[in-house]
Amino acid sequence: MTDFRTFVLKLAAAFGLPWLFLIVWPAISYQSLGPVAYDKEKGDELDSAYAYPLAAPANKQGAKIYAAEGCVQCHSQMIRPPQIALDGWRKGWGQNQEGRPAEPARASTLRDYFGEQHAYLGITRSGPDLSNVGYRFASRTDVHMHLYAPQARNSWSNAPAYKHLYTVRKIQGLGSAAALPLKGTKFEPKRGYEVVPSVEAETLLDYLMSLKRDYPKPLTQAVAAAPAKK
Amino acid sequence: MQTEATTADSNADNLRRAAIDRSVKGPVLFLFTNAAFWLMASTLMGFIAAMKLVSPSVLDCAWLTYGRLQPAHLNALVYGWGIQAGLGVALWLIARRTANEMKSGQGTLIMLGILWNVAVTIGIVGILAGGSTSIEWLEFPKGLWIAKAVIFLVFAFKIVSMAAKPVRTEGFTITNMYVVAACLFFPWLFITANYLLNSLELGALGAGISSWYVHGVILLFFVPIGVGSAYYFIPKITGQPIHSQQLANMGFWVLAIFGGWTGMQRYMAGPLPGWMTSVGAAAGVVLLISVGIVGLNHHLTTLGSHKLVETSPTLRFTFFGALFYPVSGVLLALISAFWTGSNLQFTQAWYGYQIVAVYGFFSMSVFGAIYYIVPRLAGCEWLSVRLIRNHFWFSVYGIATIVVTSVVGGLQQGSSLNDPANWNATFWGVVNNGNAYVSARAVAWALILWSNTWFLIHLMLMVAGLGRRSSAPTLLGHDHDDLPVSEGAKA
Numbered sequence: 001m002t003d004f005r006t007f008v009l010k011l012a013a014a015f016g017l018p019w020l021f022l023i024v025w026p027a028i029s030y031q032s033l034g035p036v037a038y039d040k041e042k043g044d045e046l047d048s049a050y051a052y053p054l055a056a057p058a059n060k061q062g063a064k065i066y067a068a069e070g071c072v073q074c075h076s077q078m079i080r081p082p083q084i085a086l087d088g089w090r091k092g093w094g095q096n097q098e099g100r101p102a103e104p105a106r107a108s109t110l111r112d113y114f115g116e117q118h119a120y121l122g123i124t125r126s127g128p129d130l131s132n133v134g135y136r137f138a139s140r141t142d143v144h145m146h147l148y149a150p151q152a153r154n155s156w157s158n159a160p161a162y163k164h165l166y167t168v169r170k171i172q173g174l175g176s177a178a179a180l181p182l183k184g185t186k187f188e189p190k191r192g193y194e195v196v197p198s199v200e201a202e203t204l205l206d207y208l209m210s211l212k213r214d215y216p217k218p219l220t221q222a223v224a225a226a227p228a229k230k
Numbered sequence: 231m232q233t234e235a236t237t238a239d240s241n242a243d244n245l246r247r248a249a250i251d252r253s254v255k256g257p258v259l260f261l262f263t264n265a266a267f268w269l270m271a272s273t274l275m276g277f278i279a280a281m282k283l284v285s286p287s288v289l290d291c292a293w294l295t296y297g298r299l300q301p302a303h304l305n306a307l308v309y310g311w312g313i314q315a316g317l318g319v320a321l322w323l324i325a326r327r328t329a330n331e332m333k334s335g336q337g338t339l340i341m342l343g344i345l346w347n348v349a350v351t352i353g354i355v356g357i358l359a360g361g362s363t364s365i366e367w368l369e370f371p372k373g374l375w376i377a378k379a380v381i382f383l384v385f386a387f388k389i390v391s392m393a394a395k396p397v398r399t400e401g402f403t404i405t406n407m408y409v410v411a412a413c414l415f416f417p418w419l420f421i422t423a424n425y426l427l428n429s430l431e432l433g434a435l436g437a438g439i440s441s442w443y444v445h446g447v448i449l450l451f452f453v454p455i456g457v458g459s460a461y462y463f464i465p466k467i468t469g470q471p472i473h474s475q476q477l478a479n480m481g482f483w484v485l486a487i488f489g490g491w492t493g494m495q496r497y498m499a500g501p502l503p504g505w506m507t508s509v510g511a512a513a514g515v516v517l518l519i520s521v522g523i524v525g526l527n528h529h530l531t532t533l534g535s536h537k538l539v540e541t542s543p544t545l546r547f548t549f550f551g552a553l554f555y556p557v558s559g560v561l562l563a564l565i566s567a568f569w570t571g572s573n574l575q576f577t578q579a580w581y582g583y584q585i586v587a588v589y590g591f592f593s594m595s596v597f598g599a600i601y602y603i604v605p606r607l608a609g610c611e612w613l614s615v616r617l618i619r620n621h622f623w624f625s626v627y628g629i630a631t632i633v634v635t636s637v638v639g640g641l642q643q644g645s646s647l648n649d650p651a652n653w654n655a656t657f658w659g660v661v662n663n664g665n666a667y668v669s670a671r672a673v674a675w676a677l678i679l680w681s682n683t684w685f686l687i688h689l690m691l692m693v694a695g696l697g698r699r700s701s702a703p704t705l706l707g708h709d710h711d712d713l714p715v716s717e718g719a720k721a
Contacts, residue, residue, distance in 0.1 A: 067362060120364055
């Protein structure tokens with residue numbers, strides 16, 4: 001009996017150690033992690049009126065739809081540093097959409113995901129990374145086209161068509177300004193009908209367009225982070 | 231174990247065992263049958279999901295888009311099949327090992343089993359209907375986890391309290407150690423991950439925690455149940471005692487100590503603090519020691535009895551499950567080490583690891599256990615050698631296909647993603663190269679689906695008491711009375 005008790009205690013110690021130090025303690029200290037002020041004197045691009053992370057957190061309602069549709073199964077949201085992987089150098093994965101990036105897109109950091117309940121870093125990469133997807137599309141219509149008719153743009157694409165986020169309806173008068181330009185594609189609705197995005201589709205788009213995680217990283221982050229923790 | 235294997239069975243022993251078996255019959259058979267149903271459902275969803283990844287317009291409907299189907303497939307595999315079948319095996323193993331008759335509570339356990347299945351059904355339908363949380367292996371809509379945690383805790387409490395008060399104290403208790411560890415670690419992992427991820431805003435740390443959870447469930451629930459069951463059945467059937475108790479102990483403690491540190495390496499070179507991913511990667515590689523020790527011990531125990539692998543269904547499944555264990559360990563080390571991991575990160579190789587661990591290793595071991603346990607509980611023998619053989623070969627070839635294509639496909643995907651020449655390439659190459667591998671995966675799931683359907687039917691006939699009435703067990707490669715002549719002649 002005492003044998004058994006010692007055994008269970010040993011088990012608890014074996015697992016309790018990683019549980020406490022790898023999971024619980026970091027989770028608690030993450031709660032008090034604050035933004036970091038930039039410091040121009042130390043070589044940052046911005047002065048101390050700005051703090052890192054610079055952007056507002058990603059749209060929360062849209063993130064729920066992103067999760068419900070399981071986008072994370074095929075799209076990552078994590079840029080690895082150029083020493084490890086090609087990520088930063090890929091065309092269009094940073095802010096620059098034209099030609100070869102002059103310098104690689106910045107690797108992701110912990111504070112890039114501030115304000116997000118859960119970061120969808122990714123499971124597999126069957127499609128492009130979405131860390132900076134907010135820069136990628138010229139217009140909202142282009143994104144809608146990708147969601148409703150992925151094969152209209154790239155015939156080889158294996159992205160699913162999210163038809164359930166769109167409404168097919170009879171054209172009234174001149175038709176809706178939001179209707180997708182599907183003419184000539186295999187996704188074209190019946191004559192006299194048009195396809196318009198639902199509220200969910202627009203919300204998902206708000207989320208995608210809010211993903212711009214490339215603002216400058218303060219050089220002194222490690223030092224400045226300490227006081228913010230208290 | 232030694233005593234059981236070496237002493238002649240006396241009549242009293244047989245009666246005692248029959249009484250133990252009878253006392254756990256209801257819950258164990260209930261768990262097995264429902265688990266087998268979920269296994270079939272999961273296989274079907276895996277098949278459709280693989281198809282959809284190649285051609286997304288097949289079965290065009292919102293509920294069956296890849297992003298919903300794939301998590302539903304894996305959650306059905308983990309919670310519908312894995313946890314349920316694992317609990318069934320754990321309950322029986324502990325009852326037998328400790329010679330404890332379960333005095334009461336069979337009805338409660340069956341009721342809780344029903345509730346577990348209701349929860350899994352709601353969860354799977356919830357994911358398909360668009361309620362997925364997209365937190366890996368925790369995709370079930372929020373709130374369900376509390377019910378699942380409570381149900382599991384009651385089962386775990388029942389099993390652990392039997393292990394704490396053994397009627398029979400002699401014999402080496404490595405199986406008990408593994409089972410108790412699994413019963414303790416799973417709820418700990420499950421409650422921690424769910425509580426933290428649901429109640430705190432964790433950003434990228436949340437992704438790390440969810441990955442830690444997935445690795446934890448594999449290494450600290452599925453692996454212990456699979457290894458524990460192998461440590462019971464291999465000596466039992468070969469009649470050899472476990473080769474080395476010291477090795478067995480060492481393998482166990484290496485797993486228990488390092489298992490909880492892995493997981494975060496999934497996001498190596500990502501936003502997580504460097505020490506977290508480094509610790510995970512190191513632990514993932516160190517676990518090779520445990521895998522090697524367990525593999526060596528099983529090998530030395532089986533040595534000289536390989537003939538039995540041909541004839542005994544239990545030993546055959548357990549043996550091949552035990553063979554898949556080192557494969558899963560090596561694959562874990564490959565995806566964990568920074569050297570190879572950065573190339574396999576975000577590729578199909580991850581799917582390959584999940585399947586080889588949960589299906590190749592754990593499920594094959596559990597199949598072995600089921601082929602041993604069910605005849606003893608149902609009071610009749612398996613009906614058809616042919617169905618068992620069919621189940622075995624389809625599973626082995628199917629799983630091997632999925633794992634090999636996922637890993638090779640993953641390597642190709644990774645090198646394509648990281649090839650500097652592809653800096654301005656579209657994803658055409660990744661998609662196009664992947665199609666062949668994913669198609670192979672779909673075919674493999676279809677074959678496994680075929681054999682799993684027959685496994686479910688076979689199991690249901692047994693549970694209904696419609697098995698063969700005979701005192702001779704159904705052995706592979708041995709003919710018995712009611713086999714067709716051709717089958718008997720072949721054997």
